[in-house]
Amino acid sequence: MQCALCRNKECLIGKNCSVIKSKLEYTGDDLKSIQISAWLESDPAKRTKLEEIVIYSKRLGYSKIGIAFCIEHEREARLVYDILSRYFEVFSVCCKVCSLEKESLGIRKTGSLELEAACNPVGQALLLNNDCTDLNITLGLRTGYDILFAEHSEAPSIALPLLELPYLGDSEIDFIE
Numbered sequence: 001m002q003c004a005l006c007r008n009k010e011c012l013i014g015k016n017c018s019v020i021k022s023k024l025e026y027t028g029d030d031l032k033s034i035q036i037s038a039w040l041e042s043d044p045a046k047r048t049k050l051e052e053i054v055i056y057s058k059r060l061g062y063s064k065i066g067i068a069f070c071i072e073h074e075r076e077a078r079l080v081y082d083i084l085s086r087y088f089e090v091f092s093v094c095c096k097v098c099s100l101e102k103e104s105l106g107i108r109k110t111g112s113l114e115l116e117a118a119c120n121p122v123g124q125a126l127l128l129n130n131d132c133t134d135l136n137i138t139l140g141l142r143t144g145y146d147i148l149f150a151e152h153s154e155a156p157s158i159a160l161p162l163l164e165l166p167y168l169g170d171s172e173i174d175f176i177e
Contacts, residue, residue, distance in 0.1 A: 032060060049160055050080065053137065054087055062134035067092040068124040068149050068157070070140035076162055077139050084137075091131040095119040095141065121145040125152035 001018065003011075011017060026034050036059045040052050047055070057065060065088045069077035077092060084090045100118045102109055109116040121141060125148075128136050136157040138146050150157045 057135055064089045064133045066128035066131060066133035066136035068136055068138050070095045073140035073162060080139060091128055091133060093124045093127045098123045119145050121149040122152045125149050129154045
């Protein structure tokens with residue numbers, strides 16, 4: 001497929017230009033998930049990604065949300081935690097959890113610290129797995145770390161863009177139940 005190069009986008013009017021359509025069948029949790037996503041897409045209300053995550057998670061009956069964040073974005077992680085904790089039980093884990101030493105990974109230290117901690121995305125995932133989260137949100141994890149986290153997370157994970165966070169304010173998220 002080369003959809004990025006297609007100028008017609010006839011899929012918007014129902015044309016099937018792939019070979020998988022006949023093999024697709026959404027059932028169970030997948031059906032509920034795509035129904036919620038399609039509703040969010042078609043609803044005229046403009047929402048932030050975090051608002052969408054809350055609505056999606058509530059409608060799927062999620063009760064435990066995990067936040068795996070880069071320590072450089074601790075302030076934003078706290079803001080997301082404060083908002084999500086209005087609706088869910090929230091668990092958070094920073095990237096430096098367990099203090100892996102960079103030198104033990106064969107990485108030369110860049111500073112004068114006695115121990116320079118490396119990020120530990122697998123540790124983040126394992127800790128949130130232990131908390132039995134229903135959904136995990138990554139916040140500011142660097143490339144590669146985010147991939148390792150997603151590979152080891154038992155719950156589905158989604159990245160939250162940092163750019164939208166200053167605009168969230170303190171308003172309650174409006175749900176349509």
